[in-house]
Amino acid sequence: MKGEFAVKPSQLAQTLQSVLTPYQNRKRWVVALSGGLDSTVLLHAVAAMEKRPELCALHIHHGLQSQADQWQRQCESLCRDLGVAFSALNVTVVAGSGPEAAARDARYQAFSEFLQCGDVLLQAHHQDDQVETLFLRLLRGTGVDGMQGIPESRALADAELVRPLLLLPREELERYAELSQLSWVEDPSNSDERFDRNFLRQRILPLLEERWPAYRETVTRFARHASEAGGNTSTDISGLLQSSGSAYAALDVELLRAMAETGRKTAIRQWLSQWDLRPTEAQLKAIQRDMVFASRDAEPLIELGSVQLRRFEQRLYLTELADFDAAYQQHWDFSQPLLIPGAGWLSAEACEQGGLQADSVLVRLRRGGERCTPLGRRHSRSLKKLLQEHHIAPWRRDRLPLLFVGEELAAVADLWVCEGHAGSNNADLPTATGWRLRWSPME
Template sequence: MLYTSLEACFAVAVEKPARFVLALSGGLDSRVLLHLMGRYLQAHPEASCKAVHVHHGLSPNADLWAERCADWAAEAGISIEVERVSLILGKRMSVEQQARDARYAALRDYITPGTVLLTAQHADDQLETVLLALKRGSGPAGLSAMPQRMAFASGWLLRPLLDQPRIVIEQYANEHRLDWIEDESNSDERYDRNFLRHQITPLLNSRWPGIRKAVARSAVLCGEQEALLQELLAEQLSQAISADQSLGITHLNPDQPGSERRGKALLRFWFAAIGVKMPSQAQLEQVWHSVVLAKPDANPKVCWGDAEVRRFRQRLYVVQPWPDASGSILPVSVNQHCHLPSSLGSLLLAESEDGHLRLPLYNEPVSVRFEPAGLEVQPVGRVGKRKLKKLFQEYGVPSWQRRRTPLIFYGEELAAVAGLFVVEAFAGKDCDLTWHYEQEKVHNIMT
């Protein structure tokens, strides 16, 4: 029955000739899926499959597990790769979440266009996922749980066992005399999913034997509602997002009565579109009331995880928090790259026949700094001096970028602001300044 179900799933969801990558943990579920795939390849020699075992290094038995997975893959006639990943323990993110993120990041490298990643989640996993979403207070997006098929990397992710209860998978393993890995952490009920698995779902299944199917139907309905909402808002979202992935506040219609629900939905779809971890309901409320509805001259922000939402010139930006570089002072040598801190790339002050800066004098050591406070200068072509803060505003530099914009000093005097302007007193044709930032070249000076 299980093999027939697998073939039926592939017939509908997989293009031929099929190329599969199987995520093999070695636990019961993926062990059974490996055996099924061995049978499938024998019946369909035009298909191909590679197993990938992700070695997290969390268990003292991790090396043994990798060896056993390699042996089982060989028995099934399937090649295998072992990917070792490292986790940063002690962060606020749970070990479970870190391991999951690292696992999918490793698997992503194996997915080329047309390749299908196979994972072995089943109906009991889906029930647990919905219960965890309820515990978090998720909306339709979270309650839609795990789809059977979804886009992943440049290919697809398919869960062919998702409609099968765990007991059917156990029966298959016993019938074919398979052995598998028992991860000792699976019995640790400090983890929410294990608590549900051992304490809650057995009671639910004994009381309501059809609950797996009922919950699966609800998940599908929630997914359909979420997809419909996305479809209805797709055009508005595409108009609101610009090339730099910022979102126009005017498209949220914050001043119109009843706009909040639609606006928050657009915010969620924006976060999903640009790959930002979804905020909680309370954080989304903060984004709406503290950032979207802030006064135009305000400088608000809301932070969660590794993201912060900022506002500038009627647009919203998701900004990654960076270490403060404002105290850095780095020496610069003419014709040599200067590597900047905080992932800001590098600067090159190079001699040029058609530059914008004069050469520094022998008593003018060149340095790059990031502290604009108190500086007052006159850019080339301008009349009189202005505070650098006002000049940043004129040039459209958002507040969070102002202490990340390289300031080039000759001695103790500001000579140029990378990517923006040269100071009048240091203008010349001897040097050109180039800022290489995020693999893009911000060339010399806008004068």
């Protein structure tokens, strides 16, 4: 531990109370629990709050370290001791970007799938994380928006993400853990200086602290000023956004073309910043040249970190760089959500009429040559033609789950149920329980 600390555990609790009071009437608080120091302290302190909604902890098992199973067991044990509900999700970290970015993408996809409308996801980022992020962005040549740092809160799927410890330095969390006699896990990768963040934390920032002991407060104050300035100059892009069928809204190309260059660049930056993407000036020029002003029949692609920027039917889309197994197939009984690695999550809820009627199905991906008759039609058509009719983007078609009953195609994701496999909509007939499907692509 680093000498004496000016902050008592009660003051950490006061910080939580101040930040989280506006969220006390929400349906549920979900603490993202890795088992490390930061999230362990957050869960312990939140569990001790007198006024709070239902609380649960969510652990994401990345499977990247040999100790991953041990970490999950420790998280489960902590929750049992605190009387907090515990859930764990296994994710597949897909190569395509750096390991840190790939793990982060898989983690946030899992968060989005787990969270329900009205939930608040609590993450344990603290002041040191904020400072490291700002320095890394500066070294990568970020724009002004990037210097706003990690936001204290933002929307995430149908829920909200909140970081209540963002103004507290890590040493305060260390003191709280020591006085509360908490134990936590240490990720060995945190000491690997091949990662930029670790090199900065272990080599550079200690030198800054020797010369400027209050550098954390100064840097975070700068981020706050940048955020306030950004709020005053931001462009309203809501009119440019279109539903895209994924976590990322699509951007209207025709409206972008009609804008002046300065406004267009600002709109693109702001759109990408919602998902922590900070394009360089060269990337912005490429997006305008190769995406916005490309010929109408072009299908350009630009890689931005761990995602791809694509264009389809005059809209810009963000998609994950995820590999998937085209030969995937799995029997499914609807009882639990089904993760199709590299593609997405398939879930089902019981419905009285009109859903898919089956006790179980075989789920696989498109192989070519499939045909079916969507409910309400008289004749079968090729799956390729039907997907074109539904304006499904080309890169999504091979990742859509196909549900088979025996040898017959019974449903295509949540797009349609096929003739002969739907619950009755005739009020004169007995109600037959079926399944209403929901497909959440991994984008």
